[in-house]
Amino acid sequence: MSQQIKIISACTGLLFLTAPGVAAISAIRHPSQDANQVDRACDPEIGKLVVGHDANTLGTATANDSSAQFAVNLANFLMCGTAGRLLLLETEPLFASHNYATGVVNALLDAGFQVTVVDAANHSAELSDFDAVFFGIAARDFYVVPDAIEFIDFVRSGGGAYVYGGVGGDRIAEATVLNDLIAGFGIHFLTDAGPGSGGYNGLQGVMVDPNAHPVFAGINALPAGNGQWLETDTSVPLAITIAEAGGRGVYGAAEVLPCLADFASPLGTLDLADINAFTTGFVAMDPIADLNADGLFDLADINLFVSSFVAGCP
Secondary structure (H helix, E strand, C coil), X not given: CCCCEEEEXXXXXXXXXXXXXXXXXXXXXXXXXXXXXXXXXXXXXXXXXXXXXXXXXXXXXXXXXXXXXXXXXXXXXXXCCCCXXXXXXXXXXXXXXXXXXXXXXXXXXXXXXXXXXXXXXXXXXXXXXXXXXXXXXXCCCCCCCCCHHHHHHHHHCCCEEEEECCCCCCHHHHHHHHHHHHHHHCEEECCXXXXXXXXXXXXXXXXXXXXXXXXXXXXXXXXXXXXCCEEECCCCXXXXXXEEECCEEEEEEEEECCCCCXXXXXXXXXXXXXXXXXXXXXXXXXXXXXXXXXXXXXXXXXXXXXXXXXXXXX
């Protein structure tokens, strides 16, 4: 594949920029300026995942000031408030409404993040070269996403990710592809039909509680354009639904501890539940059980699990 990487950098500070077709972004707060943004200690060794129902929230078709603030909040949460390296996988370069809005990218740059924007279906960027990534499926017809083993290893190693649905085409195929990456962390997209076009959820906007989670700080509502329902697995430690619409999940978040053997609740305790959860994943060849991220399910993974289990969690 030919390399199509665009490196964007900017000095920290607030700028007020307007691009054609994009509303001016006003007074985007860097999280360090908002006392409500960081309400607990952040450990950079803990992987972080946020899942959103709709690509349009950050896309050119519907993005607004709240979208820009949301992007900055996401980056701050995923990278523990550091001005780290952020990879934006452009969902559909030829379908402009799902491109990242100029105002969203500018807000991230103004907040001091190092932003790289690439064509998700045609690039040579490696997740390991970044601190966090935003992505959905790459195109309606091809459903390209990062490699599952690479992605899971990235998050387990302390990386941060914002994964979104609602790109369109076939909601079942979209959910299936994305769930291969995120379900092991306790969040998955649903495939049952909603009231919107194509069986998506039909939402054109979502009310959120600014106190529910750091990613919503300073935000009361986020735009949407026919996204995808999601839910969290309550048996998975630190996976929670952080916003609902009509009683159904639209945003979820999970944190992933570096203890390889801690597969199940209670968090921080290694017991038979963890052994059973690992065994189930291993037999099903779930990427979450490929502990050395080599694409194989073999004795090496079993040995890693056993050694981590015997050593105990920090």
